[in-house]
Amino acid sequence: MADDAIRAYAAARRFGAATLERWLGLTPAARAALLALAERCRLGENQFRDVLDDLVDIAVRRDADPSAVLEDPAIAALWRRGLGRNQAIKALKDVLRGLRHPQRTAIEARLAALARSLRLPAGAQLTWPPGLEGEQLTLTLRAGSVAELRAQAAAVAAVAGDAAVDEMFALLEGRW
Amino acid sequence: MTPFAPEAVWIERGEVGTPLAQAVIARLGADAVRLFDPPDGPRPVGVRAGKRVLVLRRHGGAFLRQCPAGTAGLVCCSYLTLNLASNCPMDCAYCFLQDYLADAPALTAYTNVGEALAEVAAVLDAHPARPFRIGTGEIADSLALDPLTALSRQLVPFFAARPNATLELKTKTECVDELLALEPNGRVVVSWSLNAAAVIRRDEPGTATLAERLGAARRVAEAGYRIGAHFDPLVEFDGWERGYAEAVDALAAAVDRRHIAWVSLGSLRLTPALAQAVRRRETPAGVLAAELVAGPDGKARVWRGLRLRMYRALVTRLRAAFGDVPLYLCMEPAPVWRQVMDEVPSDRALGLRLAAGASW
Numbered sequence A: 001m002a003d004d005a006i007r008a009y010a011a012a013r014r015f016g017a018a019t020l021e022r023w024l025g026l027t028p029a030a031r032a033a034l035l036a037l038a039e040r041c042r043l044g045e046n047q048f049r050d051v052l053d054d055l056v057d058i059a060v061r062r063d064a065d066p067s068a069v070l071e072d073p074a075i076a077a078l079w080r081r082g083l084g085r086n087q088a089i090k091a092l093k094d095v096l097r098g099l100r101h102p103q104r105t106a107i108e109a110r111l112a113a114l115a116r117s118l119r120l121p122a123g124a125q126l127t128w129p130p131g132l133e134g135e136q137l138t139l140t141l142r143a144g145s146v147a148e149l150r151a152q153a154a155a156v157a158a159v160a161g162d163a164a165v166d167e168m169f170a171l172l173e174g175r176w
Numbered sequence B: 001m002t003p004f005a006p007e008a009v010w011i012e013r014g015e016v017g018t019p020l021a022q023a024v025i026a027r028l029g030a031d032a033v034r035l036f037d038p039p040d041g042p043r044p045v046g047v048r049a050g051k052r053v054l055v056l057r058r059h060g061g062a063f064l065r066q067c068p069a070g071t072a073g074l075v076c077c078s079y080l081t082l083n084l085a086s087n088c089p090m091d092c093a094y095c096f097l098q099d100y101l102a103d104a105p106a107l108t109a110y111t112n113v114g115e116a117l118a119e120v121a122a123v124l125d126a127h128p129a130r131p132f133r134i135g136t137g138e139i140a141d142s143l144a145l146d147p148l149t150a151l152s153r154q155l156v157p158f159f160a161a162r163p164n165a166t167l168e169l170k171t172k173t174e175c176v177d178e179l180l181a182l183e184p185n186g187r188v189v190v191s192w193s194l195n196a197a198a199v200i201r202r203d204e205p206g207t208a209t210l211a212e213r214l215g216a217a218r219r220v221a222e223a224g225y226r227i228g229a230h231f232d233p234l235v236e237f238d239g240w241e242r243g244y245a246e247a248v249d250a251l252a253a254a255v256d257r258r259h260i261a262w263v264s265l266g267s268l269r270l271t272p273a274l275a276q277a278v279r280r281r282e283t284p285a286g287v288l289a290a291e292l293v294a295g296p297d298g299k300a301r302v303w304r305g306l307r308l309r310m311y312r313a314l315v316t317r318l319r320a321a322f323g324d325v326p327l328y329l330c331m332e333p334a335p336v337w338r339q340v341m342d343e344v345p346s347d348r349a350l351g352l353r354l355a356a357g358a359s360w
Helices: A002-012 A017-024 A028-041 A045-062 A073-079 A085-100 A102-117 A146-159 A163-172 B019-028 B113-126 B152-160 B197-203 B210-222 B240-254 B272-279 B304-322 B334-341 B347-358
Strands: A124-127 A138-141 B008-012 B033-036 B053-057 B064-066 B080-082 B107-110 B132-135 B165-171 B188-194 B226-234 B260-267 B292-294 B300-302 B327-329
Touching (some): A002 A017, A002 A028, A017 A028, A017 A045, A028 A085, A045 A085, A085 A102, A102 B304, A124 A146, A138 A146, B019 B033, B019 B053, B080 B113, B113 B152, B132 B347, B152 B165, B152 B188, B165 B226, B188 B210, B188 B260, B197 B240, B210 B226, B210 B240, B226 B240, B226 B304, B240 B304, B260 B304, B300 B304, B304 B334
Parallel strands (some): B008 B033, B008 B053, B080 B132, B132 B165, B165 B188, B188 B226, B226 B260, B260 B327
Antiparallel strands (some): B064 B080
């Protein structure tokens, strides 16, 4: 019965045959859990495929079934937040990304905390490479006047020697 | 490991008399062989089906090529590949052949080896002062078919007589028996793709175990060959530090450092198409669990900081075990080299260094 419901859902959303085949190739528990998730979030094919990729990868990482991943407390907490569809899908992807890349997510969180600790002035922003694929920090200054630019530069210079900056570079260079 | 036994052997009719075909017939018997006339022949569907049928035929194009790892933006070791076979009887979960050979999956050994060696000779003779490193393990395992084809009997004497070339035979097997009776004359490096034992068990089905590979390495080292080691792909998994440390220690216990020609390190890398091929496998591949992100060349690798940690851990362990044996990174850009190796060699300098490390 569950497989009939899966086929019906896939047909209604015009899923490709390859996506449906992957879905039906999961364990019965995973098939059913994915169906419940797809119906709850009304996932389109691309969204479904992204979620499926992450779930399978996390399951491999945990040596568990994808259905068990969907029982993770972080995901269960999502459904208690009363989010709308688009917000729920975005939040789900964020949670899955954290579960899929736990070390990178933790480093990014630490980088964000360190950047905040510098208390850079308004208009100054410190960013790091997407996916942490690189060792460079980028400092952006947005100033509307010479005075503002000078004030930003002075503030940045004052914190350049902060240990937080050293730690940020160390994290990007894999030294932690 | 279980020796490779093809379900069927097909030989191009006009190639039956070649040394390669005769070697296969001598081992399997004429009854085991079927003949075909091009363009007819076996048409296995899918890379895994292709692994079970052995095809012997002429190769019509060039045999010698620049290693495809020499991508712009990456430090390159100036390596040449000699493609004498295509596909592999083993079934590594991360293998790029799953995508690369999707349209031509038949496990094929080329019969016109003499023409291939003539092509190599022309290049070597045209640049007598330049040292070349040439490998046969790019789109095939160098030794997996050797018990059937005895190809090494043609390759080793050829390179043994060449002062400006080193042949690298790269493998995940223990198929070294043919090599033991040959004289490499310091011109042949037998290399093993090595990994943490857990990765081998999980993601390299059909290959020799780590212990079997290192046992084979010890035997060929004692027979006069230099040894290469490729920790590639490094796979991030829970316990990678210990797993790779144990693999380095096992290599050090098996092979004296004086026999080591070079050691390379390379991170797991998946193109989007290969990642999809890996996802289609019947058993979920452990490599999918790694924390991968796409790089500028489109290939997903473990993200930079974690990758640097892995490289540094391996380099530290390797330096302690093997001293100044040449180490290099495969398919990494200059910033990664600088972070891990404290240098960024030119492609030419790296090639020369490795060639020097190969000679006695």
